[in-house]
Amino acid sequence: MSVLNLSDKLRREVDAVAETAGYLWQKGWAERNGGNITVNVTDAITPEIEAITPLSEPIPIGMTLPHVAGKWFFCKGTNRRMRDLARDPMANASLIRVLPDGAHYQIIADQPVKPTSELPSHLSVHNYLLAKGSPYRASLHTHPIQLVAMSHTREFPKKDVLTHILWSMIPETKAFCPRGLGIVPYMMPSSVELAEATIRAIDDDYDVVMWEKHGVFAVATDVMEAFDMVDTLNKSATIYRDARAMGFVPDGMSDAQMREISLAFHLPK
Numbered sequence: 086m087s088v089l090n091l092s093d094k095l096r097r098e099v100d101a102v103a104e105t106a107g108y109l110w111q112k113g114w115a116e117r118n119g120g121n122i123t124v125n126v127t128d129a130i131t132p133e134i135e136a137i138t139p140l141s142e143p144i145p146i147g148m149t150l151p152h153v154a155g156k157w158f159f160c161k162g163t164n165r166r167m168r169d170l171a172r173d174p175m176a177n178a179s180l181i182r183v184l185p186d187g188a189h190y191q192i193i194a195d196q197p198v199k200p201t202s203e204l205p206s207h208l209s210v211h212n213y214l215l216a217k218g219s220p221y222r223a224s225l226h227t228h229p230i231q232l233v234a235m236s237h238t239r240e241f242p243k244k245d246v247l248t249h250i251l252w253s254m255i256p257e258t259k260a261f262c263p264r265g266l267g268i269v270p271y272m273m274p275s276s277v278e279l280a281e282a283t284i285r286a287i288d289d290d291y292d293v294v295m296w297e298k299h300g301v302f303a304v305a306t307d308v309m310e311a312f313d314m315v316d317t318l319n320k321s322a323t324i325y326r327d328a329r330a331m332g333f334v335p336d337g338m339s340d341a342q343m344r345e346i347s348l349a350f351h352l353p354k
């Protein structure tokens with residue numbers, strides 16, 4: 086029996102992850118096993134799920150993260166494909182519980198799928214969010230084509246230059262990604278340095294962070310919200326690219342037009 090039979094709330098969380106994984110694949114942002122999703126699903130755990138015998142022994146996380154102790158996460162499996170996660174989420178991801186020591190986890194359901202190799206970095210971000218009392222429960226890493234392309238020149242990835250260009254392409258981008266796009270210089274995927282730099286960028290008040298020449302990392306209340314922010318930013322990048330491909334540098338909305346958006350949507354900047 087699937088654990089999904091035990092909690093409607095967990096089923097909705099898993100359905101949202103599967104739906105998002107399908108979008109990532111359809112958009113061409115998730116080649117092979119590219120990208121990751123982890124969601125803190127602690128609120129969806131019922132006493133029946135808590136009573137399930139784990140499918141694995143305690144597995145070391147590789148670091149001690151006190152704020153995720155006792156929390157439950159739904160995580161894409163290591164080496165699993167987004168397109169397979171979309172089709173059959175419980176066979177390509179797993180429900181895990183972090184043990185009270187904050188240093189080990191156990192796989193609970195539905196199958197002994199080992200979570201993403203990025204688990205330490207994703208859990209570090211969740212640990213940071215929980216420590217801060219943030220309502221954010223979802224983290225998403227993906228490879229959005231046009232945004233990544235824009236990180237391949239020294240002209241753009243200066244702090245807030247890229248954000249300004251993207252905000253100015255369509256009004257929605259500033260309205261729905263009001264914190265803009267943080268930038269983390271290229272670092273080795275899966276490295277502790279990359280995880281730490283990502284947390285610093287989130288702490289700097291960004292919800293979406295560009296990993297230069299690699300992809301983006303987004304945090305939000307839920308996985309669909311994280312996807313929507315990346316999708317909106319990438320839409321702006323695509324409009325920018327298409328204007329350039331038509332042979333001109335796009336004007337962008339004026340500063341006055343952008344201020345008007347900030348006022349209408351009560352945005353901080």
Ligand code: 2HA
Pocket residue numbers: 118119120121201202203226274275
């Ligand atoms: O886990 O995209 O950067 C797959 C990745 C790592």
Ligand code: ZN
Pocket residue numbers: 119120226227228274299300
């Ligand atoms: Zn990646």
